[in-house]
Amino acid sequence: MTGDMATVTGNRGLVIEEPLIFEQGSPAKCGVDLPDPADKPDRLGGLARSGAIGLPGLSEPEVVRHYTRLSQKNYAIDAGFYPLGSCTMKHNPRLNERMARLPGFADLHPFQPQATVQGALAVMHHLSDWLLGLTGMEAVALSPAAGAHGELCGMQAVRAALDARGEDHRRTVLVPDSAHGTNPATAALCGFKVRGIPGDATGRVDVAAFKAALDDTVAGVMLTNPNTCGLFERDMVELAEAVHAAGAYFYLDGANFNAIVGRVKIADLGVDAMHINLHKTFSTPHGGGGPGAGPTVLSAALAPFAPLPHVVAEGDGVRLIEHIEGDMQPFGRMKGFHGQFGVFVRALSYMMSLGRDGLRQASGDAVLNANYLMARLGDTLTASFEGPCMHEALFDDRFLKGTGVSTLDFAKAMIDEGFHPMTMYFPLVVHGAMLMEPTETESRETLDAFCDAVLALAAKARAGDAAFFTEAPRHTPRRRLDETKAARTPVLRWEPPAPARAAE
């Protein structure tokens, strides 16, 4: 804090300097006042805890204030523009929240008999229908809990299919440079060896290098489309045909589905498996605001290996299949119970309220908004690749060359302007990347305010005012953090000031 702004309390207006909860209150204080139970038989064989366990002691209003103050330090999509590339931070319609809070959905227990939760199962079945309808695929596994978990589901299905074919020597997965970073991690977790495929000068997969890498050890390919440079992989069908001709499977990372939903039928591209981030494309809170969900759609070739449970319509009702029936060959389960049900309700509510035409318009507007940023910023910032982009605009740091300002410094200055910065230093294929994804839910006024700020900052950087950037941010509760020290010598646990008795 600057000296001339100093206050007695350390607070700045309504920005409260909040200590940790452990640094507040006293062990003698408690938010609830319950009588000691009269009858306390020892059922722990004399192992009952005797020492203090070091919980903070605060009254209820103190606890409420503590967490409210912490929440006020958050920046969220509900607070402002959040152009974090690759994250699809769009508005989460409140209608979805209202549907998810209906008692018939919110108060369920996964152990309830199926006859008592037919409405919930119908939601899962209806959602499955939507996902299959939008992609043209054969089967869907709803249970994966997030995007990378959906990748794991798809690649486990690939592995199961190869094993069923007796081709367990196929253990290599090709991953282009422009794929999401989780793709190689997923392949490695499934026991595959990862081989990178370079991109070409247009930011897309090098088709010749791709085809040259296809041999009889290749299990599959993991490609992101639109890719992480915000570009559509135009040679997708040709790539898929080559993959299938080589006897391998085609995994599509569907994290960027928001750019093409309602416009591209995934099955027509030759895809064998794709996860769909419901929390991104279908607008459920994420990024610290809620759990994700990554249902995985499968082609006819992989459908027999879909994990349990399956959701099937039977007669007038819907049934959850939890054990092998008939000739199904599930590779297993992805998690306990049936998936992120609350996210299913929100996503289905979003789909039904927008309709197919609305979803198609949403993806078009997402691409339009990104190209608006590209058009307004492209002459000043340096776009990494030529031509229009899809749902996100990628710039690199060539425009900062010689200014002494880095991508990180530039991002910190954007915080002072009241914006969440874009994604930095990702993708790795360009230098000092700045990846901006505005999404379709931002107005032109918001985009203009953002562009005005970015252009003004770029002019300031080029005018030689490097210190303005290297000292940013100035208006945040904390100034620039020492990321290196935080990573090298992290303090992961609060320690009480005086030696306290260890928990017994």
Next chain:
Amino acid sequence: MSTLYFTEDHEWVAVDGNTATVGVTDYAQKQLGDVVFVEVPEAGKVLAKGDEAAVIESVKAASEVYAPVTGTVTEGNTDLAETPATVNDSPMDDGWFFRMSLDDASELDDLMDEAAYAAFVASLD
């Protein structure tokens, strides 16, 4: 006296007889920024040329260090786990990653010498 070779992945290889010492170049550490985590291979690990041999993580990115030649690891620089900053301070010397035996000396022919690497780095700007 060892002979220095370089790869396009910004690794250096110092070859002394049948032993190669591998690290990342000064250009690599500058591009990565402050290095905060390093994982080196253990002795006995067999590596084919191009295999992932070590992991390096900075405040900006996580990357792999690849085996520049085929051989067997004889020693990893375990000090880097405690003091990853050594990679920034002394990339060509104390910041070495691992030593390995050399299976096929002819693989060195594919690598660059110091002058060729300097020209390669200059072409990147």
